[in-house]
Amino acid sequence: MLELLPLFFPVIPTAIYSQTTQKSEIVAENQLVSPLPGELNNIPVFNSNSPELVLGEGILLSTFPSDNKSDENAHLNFPFEGRFDIFAHHVSKPPTEDDKRTLYLGIIVHNPTSEPVSIDILQGASYLSQPDAPFITLPSKVEGSNIYAGPGSRVMGDILRGKRQEIFPPNIIIPAGESRMLLNLPIPIHSLTPPLNGRSSYMRLYSSGKVYVASLAMYQDTEDNPPSLSQWENLLTNASLSTPRDKAPTPPEAQGQRIYGRVAGVSQGNMWKTDLTDSPSTPLLTIPNAGEAFSYGLSTLVGGTLGTNQVQTAPLLVRYPDTAYSAHGNYSLQYSLTLPLFNPNNEAKTVNIAISTPVKQDTPGVNFLNPLPTQTFFRGLVQVKYNDDNNIPRLQYFHLVQKRGEKGENLVTVTIPPQSQKLVSVDFLYPPDATPPQILTVSTQ
Structure with missing residues (x-):
């Protein structure tokens, strides 16, 4: 029997989380976080959350x-x-x-x-x-398409x-x-x-x-x-605007503690669709060396770029002056990511794909927490498509629930023959009540 929790709507990023709890320790991962290739499309989104x-x-x-x-x-x-x-x-x-x-x-x-x-x-x-x-x-991970x-x-x-x-x-x-x-x-x-x-x-x-x-x-x-x-x-x-109002946001250029605010406006972009490759001129993504990993930022934002200097937040075309300056969190935005994995080695390699919720920071690095705090920072459905080790096409759904600082479980594990390629795609809509940033990680066993 699943335990029913008291109804609550967790803090969406209106406050900055820069301190660990007394009971949690930082667990550092030595891996690179790269900017996500591509960009948002231009489809406007009527975005009512304040x-x-x-x-x-x-x-x-x-x-x-x-x-x-x-x-x-x-x-x-x-x-x-x-x-x-x-x-x-x-x-x-x-x-x-x-x-x-x-x-x-x-x-x-x-x-x-x-x-x-x-x-x-x-x-x-x-x-x-x-x-x-x-x-x-x-x-943290449940397989199935109708889970929420x-x-x-x-x-x-x-x-x-x-x-x-x-x-x-x-x-x-x-x-x-x-x-x-x-x-x-x-x-x-x-x-x-x-x-x-x-x-x-x-x-x-x-x-x-x-x-x-x-x-x-x-x-x-x-x-x-x-x-x-x-x-x-x-x-x-x-009528006038509904009151009372939410907390006004901190201007983007301000220093110190940041209030992102909630969105009431028209954001630009409903999808980030891209191929993750070694470079814009290369159609392949070379897998990491054995025992190593690399990551891409997801929903990175001002104050939480993980060292990439990339802000993926959808800009606002129009907004009210006391609401968010941009669509922090990218609620409802679809990430549609294709990974044309390539194994350059002379022996087969096993590769894992995972989504995680590291500690929010602007500096380079990936830090997790142990033990995990109580705040849930991501809960939503993820779709993965790939050909398994028998070359049979697979379409799977996983519902993820991640605490702040949680390293995610593997969504996909594929074995790639020597000098060969396997295509993996990952799709999800960034869910309301999640708190950015997240990362997509490719690791080789």
Whole structure:
């Protein structure tokens, strides 16, 4: 029986972790961490995560123009067209002890043009922490495709496997000058102890024309009475940003302790797809010498580049002044990595691939902790594809749960004949409630 944990949403990187706990010792690994080849694509992502804990009605994120709106500063005037994604991750608890209302999360899309606009929902998922995806205790690595701990883990697992949840139609038509709801769902809390719940949502979309998007918060007396479209439209026109606000971020150029802040804006890039090779002009990745290893940074960020000087964080095209300067953590961004492994030796070599969560640092090196602290820094599904030692194609899924400073177990082990090549691919969507950075490690036994 899996142990149910108290509901919580762990600290996403709003604070810096530069000190080890008294009971943990640093375990240094002598291996190189290289910048990840390639770069983010340019697909925009509507990124709604601030305030994470919603305690008041209002606008969470609006890319509408400010024309005819009561609070001009609440609207960022950013139209979407063609491919774009929507990410929303918010938590509810009663603003006061005796408040029995239910918070609804609404995502509204408006067509400002004179022609109908069609929006294809290519993939989509939205889950509550309770009861859809509670934070349960799982081992560090479990094989299986339908395993999750927390709503962010479950949503990203669905998208990784190409799913569209049944609550989403394949397509919606928005008439000229009108709006429609993409999402209109509750975050119920009053049957829970403590009364705390969260909802994670992600959609991959294609729009035939220009549209504006907003995520909104509204209270209703019950959880089975969603607000109407006109109620949402009225709130969008007349409300201000939801308060209280999250902690304001530290400016990127500041020194010392850093508050990254939470994201409310449009981030640029939904995928980092690349081949890991010896150099841009070489189609192969030469394996390490026997007993050695090398790594690539994953989701590296300001203050946590592991000596690579590479910040992979998605930039923000528009944002509110009191929210994150960039999309630290890269929540929902897909890493799609191909490793064309090459064995240059005259004998067969066995190679391992792993993902780990080393101690966050800017200086070169890979440091782990022993014993491990209690903070979970990564929980999500990873897909691996390769040909096994019998040259049979394998597609496997592993759900990983890693503490801060945890060295990950091997995801793939392949034996490569002398002077031969084997292709391995690793895919995952960076899950909400994870804390960067991570590394992808190639080691030779």
